[in-house]
Amino acid sequence: MASSHEYDDGSLESRYGRPPSAGHGGSSTDLGYDPNFVPDSVKTFVVHLYRHIREKNVYEIHQMYEGSFQRLSDRMFRDNPWPAVEAIAPYVDNDHVFCLLYREMWFRHVYARLTPTGRQRVESWDNYCSLFGVVLHGVVNMQLPNQWLWDMVDEFVYQFQSYCQYRAKLKNKTEEELQLLQQYDQAWNVYGVLNYLQALVEKSAIIEILEREKEGLEQFTATDGYDYEGGTSNVLKMLGYYSMIGLLRVHCLLGDYHTGLKCLAPIDISQQGVYNVVIGSHISTIYHYGFANLMLRRYAEAIREFNKILLYILKYKQYHQKSPQYDQILKKNEQMYALLAICLSLCPQINLVEENVNSQLRDKYNEKMTKMLRYDDEAYAVYDELFTYACPKFITPSAPVLEEPLTNYNQDAYRLQLKLFLYEVKQQQLLSGVRSFLKLYSTISIGKLAAYMEVDEPTLRTILMTYKHKMHAVDGDGKIIPNADLDFYISEDIIHVVESKPIKRYSDYFLRQVLKFEEMISELDRIKLD
Amino acid sequence: MGRDQQQQQQAAYTVEQLVAVNPYNPDILTDLENYVNEQVSSQTYSLDANLCLLRLYQFEPGRISIPIVVRILIKALMAMPAPDFSLCLFLIPEQVQMEEQIKTLIVLSHYLETARFRQFWEEAAKNRSTLEVVPGFEQAIQAYAIHVLSLTYQKVPRPVIAEAINIEGLSLDKFLEYHVANSGWVLEKGHSRSQLMVLPRNEFNHPELKKNTVDGMPFEHVTRIFPILS
Numbered sequence: 222m223a224s225s226h227e228y229d230d231g232s233l234e235s236r237y238g239r240p241p242s243a244g245h246g247g248s249s250t251d252l253g254y255d256p257n258f259v260p261d262s263v264k265t266f267v268v269h270l271y272r273h274i275r276e277k278n279v280y281e282i283h284q285m286y287e288g289s290f291q292r293l294s295d296r297m298f299r300d301n302p303w304p305a306v307e308a309i310a311p312y313v314d315n316d317h318v319f320c321l322l323y324r325e326m327w328f329r330h331v332y333a334r335l336t337p338t339g340r341q342r343v344e345s346w347d348n349y350c351s352l353f354g355v356v357l358h359g360v361v362n363m364q365l366p367n368q369w370l371w372d373m374v375d376e377f378v379y380q381f382q383s384y385c386q387y388r389a390k391l392k393n394k395t396e397e398e399l400q401l402l403q404q405y406d407q408a409w410n411v412y413g414v415l416n417y418l419q420a421l422v423e424k425s426a427i428i429e430i431l432e433r434e435k436e437g438l439e440q441f442t443a444t445d446g447y448d449y450e451g452g453t454s455n456v457l458k459m460l461g462y463y464s465m466i467g468l469l470r471v472h473c474l475l476g477d478y479h480t481g482l483k484c485l486a487p488i489d490i491s492q493q494g495v496y497n498v499v500i501g502s503h504i505s506t507i508y509h510y511g512f513a514n515l516m517l518r519r520y521a522e523a524i525r526e527f528n529k530i531l532l533y534i535l536k537y538k539q540y541h542q543k544s545p546q547y548d549q550i551l552k553k554n555e556q557m558y559a560l561l562a563i564c565l566s567l568c569p570q571i572n573l574v575e576e577n578v579n580s581q582l583r584d585k586y587n588e589k590m591t592k593m594l595r596y597d598d599e600a601y602a603v604y605d606e607l608f609t610y611a612c613p614k615f616i617t618p619s620a621p622v623l624e625e626p627l628t629n630y631n632q633d634a635y636r637l638q639l640k641l642f643l644y645e646v647k648q649q650q651l652l653s654g655v656r657s658f659l660k661l662y663s664t665i666s667i668g669k670l671a672a673y674m675e676v677d678e679p680t681l682r683t684i685l686m687t688y689k690h691k692m693h694a695v696d697g698d699g700k701i702i703p704n705a706d707l708d709f710y711i712s713e714d715i716i717h718v719v720e721s722k723p724i725k726r727y728s729d730y731f732l733r734q735v736l737k738f739e740e741m742i743s744e745l746d747r748i749k750l751d
Numbered sequence: 752m753g754r755d756q757q758q759q760q761q762a763a764y765t766v767e768q769l770v771a772v773n774p775y776n777p778d779i780l781t782d783l784e785n786y787v788n789e790q791v792s793s794q795t796y797s798l799d800a801n802l803c804l805l806r807l808y809q810f811e812p813g814r815i816s817i818p819i820v821v822r823i824l825i826k827a828l829m830a831m832p833a834p835d836f837s838l839c840l841f842l843i844p845e846q847v848q849m850e851e852q853i854k855t856l857i858v859l860s861h862y863l864e865t866a867r868f869r870q871f872w873e874e875a876a877k878n879r880s881t882l883e884v885v886p887g888f889e890q891a892i893q894a895y896a897i898h899v900l901s902l903t904y905q906k907v908p909r910p911v912i913a914e915a916i917n918i919e920g921l922s923l924d925k926f927l928e929y930h931v932a933n934s935g936w937v938l939e940k941g942h943s944r945s946q947l948m949v950l951p952r953n954e955f956n957h958p959e960l961k962k963n964t965v966d967g968m969p970f971e972h973v974t975r976i977f978p979i980l981s
Contacts, residue, residue, distance in 0.1 A: 411810050415775035475809065476841035480802055516841070518834055619812050637845050641837065648864050679869075682911065686866035689902040695833040701902075710957065712905045713947060732976060739979045 283366035385616035389631035425461025520568035829891035
């Protein structure tokens with residue numbers, strides 16, 4: 222019985238300033254939450270879920286996981302946690318793995334609807350350690366829906382990020398909370414998080430599986446990672462797959478964009494793949510990929526990927542209106558429009574953006590984009606605003622120093638990334654001016670252009686070289702890739718301007734149409750035979 | 752000498768392996784620091800290993816070593832035009848970036864990013880002691896300067912080259928001769944009787960040479976319609 226009291230230790234965690242609840246009784250909130258009371262609907266829920274998992278009924282599991290769990294949460298657990306795991310364990314044969322899964326959902330519910338206490342955060346970490354430990358030992362024999370497996374990894378990284386923010390805010394912590402931080406210093410430590418994700422990637426051999434699939438030796442993407450015939454467990458494989466995206470995300474939070482992209486490299490995002498089966502994973506992948514490319518100055522690549530995903534969301538978001546991820550989808554959508562606006566202001570390649578996406582973009586950010594092209598103080602304010610809105614929640618990964626004076630340093634990491642980003646923007650300050658002049662001429666002498674721009678010739682030469690340097694990014698293999706739509710070369714002291722025309726991608730278009738028509742024809746054929 | 756080199760090669764292999772297989776591990780911090788010094792002395796470079804070390808410094812701010820960070824940053828500067836210097840800065844906490852030597856390197860990077868070569872060489876001369884620790888620095892920056900010039904110019908006046916690579920007079924003559932012989936440069940006379948270097952044609956200073964890769968397709972995509980074609 223003692224364990225159920227741990228969930229309420231009267232900490233001052235609550236954001237809404239509710240007074241700490243009295244002591245360690247069974248009921249703690251005003252609504253009389255009793256962690257041991259199991260309503261009938263919950264009983265039925267866990268019994269059925271347990272049965273479906275044992276029988277590997279992936280479809281049913283998915284229905285219960287997405288549907289019933291949300292409905293019950295809405296109906297009965299709006300302000301309270303679900304019943305404690307000890308209370309429901311008897312109904313599921315005290316199955317160890319099921320209890321770990323239940324607890325994972327339990328904590329996720331608390332994070333989503335309530336505010337977790339320091340102790341709950343630590344306990345959630347312990348639960349993940351146990352859960353991943355079981356999976357890594359290869360003793361799990363279940364097939365779970367991809368949505369659930371993605372949510373696990375996603376939530377794991379999210380709780381890590383949340384904990385780093387939590388423990389960096391030292392100023393208003395109680396003595397008890399500080400003690401907890403000191404006592405459980407291993408909870409959510411960055412090595413643990415990274416090593417678990419890395420271990421999942423390695424143990425699942427997912428990279429080899431993807432390699433073999435390219436040579437046709439393995440079925441993975443075709444079955445969305447499930448094994449319909451053999452019935453072997455998909456859990457380790459899929460957790461390994463999603464952990465690659467998890468690693469990309471963690472590295473972005475640390476500011477290490479290069480390594481993040483390396484972790485994602487085994488997944489080919491130019492193709493359909495398992496990463497875009499679950500919309501949450503699709504969006505998270507592209508968001509972080511695009512952001513990393515933005516910080517690496519590969520603007521054209523970022524624009525291309527943002528364009529694709531924003532178009533996808535535009536087309537398909539209506540189908541996700543009822544899903545619990547809908548709010549997250551909309552939020553990331555808005556953030557990616559902001560990032561797209563930034564990329565296009567630094568690298569005006571509007572031909573890379575599809576027209577529907579473009580009109581949405583103009584609706585939201587037309588004024589701001591005009592301002593950003595001006596490169597004055599107001600422009601920096603806009604870059605600052607959009608970057609702050611759209612960037613990931615950067616973290617300080619090192620353990621807190623629990624000595625006086627206690628400060629809040631949770632914003633430090635973000636401030637550093639913002640500062641370096643604005644520094645880069647500043648370096649590109651004069652390029653917009655050069656571009657607008659060069660658009661007007663096919664050739665112009667250095668002397669004349671210098672006069673128009675009111676700078677001396679040597680300065681103009683440096684500006685032109687800066688333009689060339691900034692507009693040619695270096696990709697992962699060391700190749701130089703041009704970013705700009707407007708190019709030039711200098712012959713002694715004449716500038717020759719070359720504007721690249723937007724190129725219609727015929728081959729891609731034809732391929733898609735060929736495949737589409739073939740599908741239609743075969744469908745029609747089938748109808749005739751019926 | 753040979754054995755040393757072999758040992759060095761073996762050690763380098765092991766560090767690279769460590770970084771690939773077990774990077775999130777505070778025990779390899781010293782190995783990575785030694786590897787930085789090795790990169791400096793053997794004039795090699797490994798971005799992944801250095802980023803791994805900077806990450807570990809992030810995780811354990813008490814163990815950070817400013818001289819090592821300075822060396823990593825100088826090596827990153829030498830890797831230009833790759834954005835390695837920025838990548839490293841993203842991982843270095845603000846207080847550390849306030850150190851004198853690092854502030855200087857940031858200024859130098861700024862000059863290089865904005866192609867202000869004259870100011871760069873002036874500032875570099877004032878900070879010789881910092882930069883001397885890494886052999887090959889001058890040559891690497893000169894290579895970057897030539898790279899930017901090749902992106903921009905078909906024909907570049909001699910004074911522009913001189914300023915960019917900080918060589919004048921007889922040494923410059925020798926330098927230009929070397930490139931004429933080995934890199935396909937051609938000496939020409941421009942109007943006003945100045946010397947011009949004609950740089951080798953590439954797709955950046957001759958945009959008409961740019962391959963129209965945009966409409967190309969990876970072969971795998973075309974294979975999708977093979978079943979239909981047969």
